[in-house]
Structure formats: structure tokens, C-alpha cells
Amino acid sequence: MASFRFHQWLTCEIETEDGTIGIGNAALAPTLVKQAIDEWFAPLVVGEDPFDYAYLWEKMYRRSHAWGRKGVGMTAISAVDIAIWDLMGKLVDKPVFKLLGGRTKEKIPVYYSKLYAGSVESMQAEAEEAMQHGYTGFKTRFGFGPKDGMAGMRENLKRVEALREVIGYDKDLMLECYMGWNLDYAKRMLPKLAKYEPRWLEEPVIADDVAGYAELNAMGIVPISGGEHEYSVIGCAELINRRAVSVLQYDTNRVGGITAAQKINAIAEAAQIPVIPHAGQMHNYHLTMANINCPMSEYFPVFDVEVGNELFYYIFEGDPEAQDGFLQLDDDKPGLGITISDKHLSNFEITE
Ligand SMILES: O=C(O)C(=O)C[C@@H](O)CO
Numbered sequence: 001m002a003s004f005r006f007h008q009w010l011t012c013e014i015e016t017e018d019g020t021i022g023i024g025n026a027a028l029a030p031t032l033v034k035q036a037i038d039e040w041f042a043p044l045v046v047g048e049d050p051f052d053y054a055y056l057w058e059k060m061y062r063r064s065h066a067w068g069r070k071g072v073g074m075t076a077i078s079a080v081d082i083a084i085w086d087l088m089g090k091l092v093d094k095p096v097f098k099l100l101g102g103r104t105k106e107k108i109p110v111y112y113s114k115l116y117a118g119s120v121e122s123m124q125a126e127a128e129e130a131m132q133h134g135y136t137g138f139k140t141r142f143g144f145g146p147k148d149g150m151a152g153m154r155e156n157l158k159r160v161e162a163l164r165e166v167i168g169y170d171k172d173l174m175l176e177c178y179m180g181w182n183l184d185y186a187k188r189m190l191p192k193l194a195k196y197e198p199r200w201l202e203e204p205v206i207a208d209d210v211a212g213y214a215e216l217n218a219m220g221i222v223p224i225s226g227g228e229h230e231y232s233v234i235g236c237a238e239l240i241n242r243r244a245v246s247v248l249q250y251d252t253n254r255v256g257g258i259t260a261a262q263k264i265n266a267i268a269e270a271a272q273i274p275v276i277p278h279a280g281q282m283h284n285y286h287l288t289m290a291n292i293n294c295p296m297s298e299y300f301p302v303f304d305v306e307v308g309n310e311l312f313y314y315i316f317e318g319d320p321e322a323q324d325g326f327l328q329l330d331d332d333k334p335g336l337g338i339t340i341s342d343k344h345l346s347n348f349e350i351t352e
């Protein structure tokens, strides 16, 4: 996998005759997704009733099925569907989570998600700093994989051990591979990682290797998580039914929007597989709030733009900041509760 960067974002607006505007978004391949929406999906939904959202989802899904079931097509459907749900919330003056299942948590527990691979000292310092903010879960990224051989394995293990030295063993430590390993390497690493009691090992293999996921998860050494690069209800149902993951992590702005995510939540709950959506962003927080089977949220701390996960904070206003390891949603903010910010517009090259 090349280096990980998200430095573009798509926003999608749907306006009703009375001037109410619903806002959707997508982070994957924004320029391609924009073209798909402008040329293919917008004409399918303009003039329709947003409250017919299940029909509209199926219409977009079936009219693009030949090319859009995964990747750019489903990401475009996700952005449009999120805008529809934001719109519906605004039209009935309710937050989206109140349309899904309501408040299942007094506040949402979050895990700190950054700790990109760097020097042992820098990662320990970052973890120390994060600890001061009350987080009880921490996700780190591996920096070494199959091409780095045994020496790379040692470097990976050294950093996991160093983080455990800082956070101890009473807090969750999640390990992120971002599809950078393969089945052979992951099978060799799992027994070496076990003693550090990871909460999960994330995306150890490429998204298409569902058999590999299932084999690693069946080893029962470390819970395997994934799903942020899976698309549609049926795509996620396969991960669930094949027990390919112990934690499902779809991203609502990829998997098919809120309409698809809520159906997936029901299937995951029936299988008793927890759902912890990828990305600390509003479209995911509402699903976590509304579902008992979503125990916590990922949280990208607010930082200067580096990798791009944090870009959301510079595009939108309204995303809650974590306090002492929790975040809160507002019962009185209709829709998703975010607006497009004009604070940083000059830093962006806008394509309408
Ligand atoms: O946050 C995650 O789970 C991601 O996969 C995105 C990126 O941070 C790479 O780790």
C-alpha cells in the first residue's frame, strides 16, 4: 500500500423546494464521486420525496449495479443518502440518531486514533499526551510489513510493547495494518502480538481476501476487525456470516450511507458482532448513538492537517470534540448537526 493520504473531500447538498438543505459527504476519490453524483445519481433523486429513502437507495443501487456496487459508485450513493438523512432530520426538526433508535448512551465512549508509526520515543510521548485527555482506548498504526522481513517484525513489536509500557494493560490498544500485510505475515505476527492483549488487529489483509480474514479470525489469537473498505449491505453481510471479523468497521460515507448502515447494524446485532464504524465523523456518530450494538466510536483528535483524517474538522463545523474519552450529541440539533465551515475555505481549492 502506498502512503496513506486524504487531502480531498466531497460535500453533497440536496435542497428541497422550501430551501432546506441536507449535507452529505465522501472522502474516497472525491473527484470521481462528484462526477458519478452529477452525471448519474443526482438525476435519479431530484424531484423525489426524501422520505422515500429506502426506495431512492434501491433506485440508485440498481441503476448503477453494473459498475457501482463497490468503490466509487457506492461511495456516491453513500454521500447522497447521508444528505437525505440530514435533510429528513431537518424537516422533522430531529437529530438523525432520533430517527434511527434514539439515545442508547448517555454519551459515546471514544478511542484515540492516531499514533502513526514513528520513533518509539515520539509514539510514547504522543500516547502519554493522549492519556492526559482521559482516553481509555488507543489505536496505533504499524509502519513495517512483509517487505521489511524479521527486522520489521521486531520494529512492529517494539512499538506495541512501548505503547503498553505507557498506557498499561487496563486500557484498550488497537493495532491498525491498513491492508498493508498479507495472510502469511499476519499468521506469523499474531502469536507474537498475543501477549500485548490487543483489542483488535485491523485490516491485516486486503479487503477482497475475505477467506484470509476468516482464517485469521478463526485462529482466535487476536480479534480481527475490518469493513472500512467493504460496501453495501450484502458486502458486510458476507463479512458477518463468514465470521471474517470480530468487530465490523464499515464507514457510513462508503458502505451505502445511513440507510445501508442501519440495515447492517441489525445483521451484525443478530450475529452479536459489535459495530464500531471507521472514522470519527458525524455520519458515524449518529449510528453509534442509536445502536446498542455499537459500543464506542473512533475519534481522530483535532490536529493540523497531516494524513487527512482530521480534514473533516476544517471542512465542517459542529463535530463534537471528545472530553475525557467521551463525546456528546445534541438532542436539539436537527439532522446531522454539522454545517459547511467558511473558516478555512481559502485553504481549499473548491470545485463546484
Ligand atoms: O482510522 C482508520 O481506521 C483508518 O484506517 C484510516 C487511517 O487512519 C489509516 O489508519
Ligand SMILES: [Mg+2]
Residues within 6 Å of the ligand: 176, 178, 202, 203, 228, 278
Ligand atoms: Mg482502519
